[in-house]
Amino acid sequence: MRALRNHSPQAQRRESHHSLSSPRGLLKNRHRGSLLLEAIIAIGVFVLFLGGMGFSLILGERSTIAAGDHARASFLAEQELEAVRAMRAQDFSSVSPGTHGVVLTATGWTFSGNGVVRNNYHTNVDVVSRGTDWVEVTANVAWNFGQTRSGALAITTYLTDWQKISTVGNWASVSRISLTTISGTPEFQKVVVAGNYAYVTSNRSAGGKGLYILDITNPAAPIQVASAFDLGASAYGLAVSGEYLYLATDDPAREVQIYDITSPSTLESSNLINSFDLPGEGQARSITVYGTTIFVGTLNDTVNNQLFALEMSALDPVVLLGSLNMSGSVLDLNLHEGYAYAAMDTNSAELEVVDIFDPENLSFAPGVGRDLTEVQDATAIATSGTAALIGRIAGTSIDELTMFSLADSPVPTPPPGPWTMDTGGDVLSLAIIDGNSFAFIGGTMDGAQLRVIDTLRLEHNQSPTLTTYDTEATIRGLFYDWQKDRLYSVTPSSLFVFAPG
Amino acid sequence: MYLHTFNIGERSPYRTKRGGYILLISILAIGVIASAILSSLLLLGTSASHVSISIGQSSQALAAAQACAEYALLQLRTAPTYPGDELLDLNNGSCELLQIGGIGNNNRLLCLEGRSGDATRRLEIVVNQLLPETTITSWQEVTTFSLCQ
Numbered sequence: 001m002r003a004l005r006n007h008s009p010q011a012q013r014r015e016s017h018h019s020l021s022s023p024r025g026l027l028k029n030r031h032r033g034s035l036l037l038e039a040i041i042a043i044g045v046f047v048l049f050l051g052g053m054g055f056s057l058i059l060g061e062r063s064t065i066a067a068g069d070h071a072r073a074s075f076l077a078e079q080e081l082e083a084v085r086a087m088r089a090q091d092f093s094s095v096s097p098g099t100h101g102v103v104l105t106a107t108g109w110t111f112s113g114n115g116v117v118r119n120n121y122h123t124n125v126d127v128v129s130r131g132t133d134w135v136e137v138t139a140n141v142a143w144n145f146g147q148t149r150s151g152a153l154a155i156t157t158y159l160t161d162w163q164k165i166s167t168v169g170n171w172a173s174v175s176r177i178s179l180t181t182i183s184g185t186p187e188f189q190k191v192v193v194a195g196n197y198a199y200v201t202s203n204r205s206a207g208g209k210g211l212y213i214l215d216i217t218n219p220a221a222p223i224q225v226a227s228a229f230d231l232g233a234s235a236y237g238l239a240v241s242g243e244y245l246y247l248a249t250d251d252p253a254r255e256v257q258i259y260d261i262t263s264p265s266t267l268e269s270s271n272l273i274n275s276f277d278l279p280g281e282g283q284a285r286s287i288t289v290y291g292t293t294i295f296v297g298t299l300n301d302t303v304n305n306q307l308f309a310l311e312m313s314a315l316d317p318v319v320l321l322g323s324l325n326m327s328g329s330v331l332d333l334n335l336h337e338g339y340a341y342a343a344m345d346t347n348s349a350e351l352e353v354v355d356i357f358d359p360e361n362l363s364f365a366p367g368v369g370r371d372l373t374e375v376q377d378a379t380a381i382a383t384s385g386t387a388a389l390i391g392r393i394a395g396t397s398i399d400e401l402t403m404f405s406l407a408d409s410p411v412p413t414p415p416p417g418p419w420t421m422d423t424g425g426d427v428l429s430l431a432i433i434d435g436n437s438f439a440f441i442g443g444t445m446d447g448a449q450l451r452v453i454d455t456l457r458l459e460h461n462q463s464p465t466l467t468t469y470d471t472e473a474t475i476r477g478l479f480y481d482w483q484k485d486r487l488y489s490v491t492p493s494s495l496f497v498f499a500p501g
Numbered sequence: 502m503y504l505h506t507f508n509i510g511e512r513s514p515y516r517t518k519r520g521g522y523i524l525l526i527s528i529l530a531i532g533v534i535a536s537a538i539l540s541s542l543l544l545l546g547t548s549a550s551h552v553s554i555s556i557g558q559s560s561q562a563l564a565a566a567q568a569c570a571e572y573a574l575l576q577l578r579t580a581p582t583y584p585g586d587e588l589l590d591l592n593n594g595s596c597e598l599l600q601i602g603g604i605g606n607n608n609r610l611l612c613l614e615g616r617s618g619d620a621t622r623r624l625e626i627v628v629n630q631l632l633p634e635t636t637i638t639s640w641q642e643v644t645t646f647s648l649c650q
Contacts, residue, residue, distance in 0.1 A: 049532065056539040063546025070553035074560045081564060134575060138592060153557050156592040157564035162574035166633040194582045241604045242584025291602035291610065291649070337608055384607065385630075434606050434630045482581065482606050482632035 073141040077155040080139035083109040092161035133161035169500025171438040172466040177497040180222045188490035190477035194240040197264045201235035225265035237286040250282035276318040279304035286333040297330025309359035324362040336383040343378035350378035367411030382430035391427025429478040442475030449475045558620035566615030569596035612649035
């Protein structure tokens with residue numbers, strides 16, 4: 001009935017009248033038109049929104065999956081490099097140049113074919129020789145899992161044969177390769193070999209030039225070079241690091257001198273690149289270097305300290321970092337695992353150990369050092385592994401060579417040891433072959449200025465001397481060349497080159 | 502006078518107006534949440550891409566630092582006075598070998614820095630002995646060098 005009434009002409013007229021004449025009616029009409037438009041817009045916006053949402057979801061997922069592919073490829077490339085590194089560890093020659101696949105067998109990793117598919121990743125390594133005992137290895141990984149899931153990456157590194165073991169000859173007997181005598185009275189002191197040159201310091205008081213350089217390219221016939229060079233002062237301790245030669249001299253204004261030895265055969269005064277004036281007057285006797293830090297020992301001085309740490313720079317002046325009162329002359333210095341071992345003339349502590357971890361705050365290691373029997377000065381020191389050898393001036397009631405164990409603490413705390421040996425003369429220089437039991441003693445021992453000992457035999461209280469050599473003059477300096485397995489020694493006017501056997 | 506009466510089932514204008522707001526606010530709120538989720542998804546995807554690239558660069562940077570270590574050890578065995586302080590270029594990165602500490606055959610210190618893209622990896626190596634057999638006291642990755650200047 002209501003429907004009929006509503007559609008009756010009266011009702012329609014009323015409706016029409018109501019719609020057109022009243023504002024509410026107009027509004028209602030407008031709503032009717034807008035509603036469709038709004039709905040269309042709303043649906044459109046919603047569709048766009050849904051589309052964006054779907055696109056973002058797909059894009060985000062694809063990015064994440066692609067990132068996972070890339071990350072897995074990186075790990076595979078790392079694995080390839082580690083596999084080749086493992087091969088190198090077993091046998092460097094097995095890492096042959098070329099493009100190879102790397103596979104794991106029962107005996108370890110090995111090359112196989114020119115590529116391997118691992119979890120659908122194609123992997124291979126490119127090996128390129130860069131020199132003797134040196135290869136460049138590039139691990140390549142490529143993948144293709146569809147249009148948007150493909151890629152490739154490569155990681156490159158170097159591998160070298162630094163793990164190979166060099167052979168050391170049998171120094172139970174020695175043979176002299178050469179003897180080079182410099183005319184006059186050069187008064188050689190110490191020797192260091194770097195590359196194809198031997199650097200020898202000398203005392204100038206008897207006519208020496210302070211520094212001599214010999215070309216030892218042919219060890220059987222060393223040749224003096226830069227013979228016109230005169231240091232102008234006596235030099236004692238010396239060290240070579242990189243392209244620089246460090247000298248401890250008695251020059252009162254520049255005890256520490258640093259020379260550029262890029263071209264040793266033409267060394268001249270202009271190659272002096274830096275120097276330092278220590279407190280006191282020309283007292284420097286021993287020197288050693290760690291990176292850019294120089295450690296210098298001096299003769300005893302009641303006013304000044306005797307151990308100095310300096311900061312070296314090629315361009316700026318040398319800077320004093322720190323110093324320490326050693327209460328005696330530092331006649332020889334040796335660095336070992338963050339500590340400086342000093343051979344002293346101090347009667348109460350011929351061996352002193354200094355903590356050099358912080359060069360600006362030098363301090364004695366706990367325990368300070370060791371007091372050896374009697375009062376003879378310690379003149380030489382050498383360390384290797386857990387052993388420290390100390391040589392002294394001869395005395396009738398002492399053994400001139402003492403060996404301590406450093407296994408338990410930086411300052412030796414026997415037992416075990418110490419182990420001693422009567423050399424029959426002053427011990428002025430020592431050298432040890434690392435990783436071996438051979439050690440060399442140089443000094444004044446009549447008829448046996450060079451003595452080769454076995455430190456293991458010394459440790460087991462057996463006669464340690466393996467052989468001796470009569471240089472007919474006091475040996476003041478010894479240097480063992482690890483590269484060539486040769487021993488260099490200097491007497492006041494000669495350079496000897498020895499080989500094992 | 503025309504009196505407007507409400508039939509049963511016809512909504513009050515006030516109720517209609519309020520219902521629209523609720524719908525609108527709900528749509529807006531859902532839209533904001535959905536947008537935030539979408540943005541997060543996009544950002545996650547982008548971040549994952551960046552992370553994977555960083556992993557690759559980091560691997561290359563470490564390989565570069567190791568390359569420098571291998572090179573330096575070989576040089577030291579050949580010439581113990583080798584000073585270091587060298588920059589090496591590899592295919593996808595580079596490495597810097599800082600000045601080598603110590604002299605002679607024992608107690609040498611190597612500091613190496615490998616770089617690739619934005620990634621940097623650093624190694625500190627303490628060499629106990631070079632010859633006749635090279636032995637390493639420590640070989641560790643560090644964030645900053647503590648043993649080298």
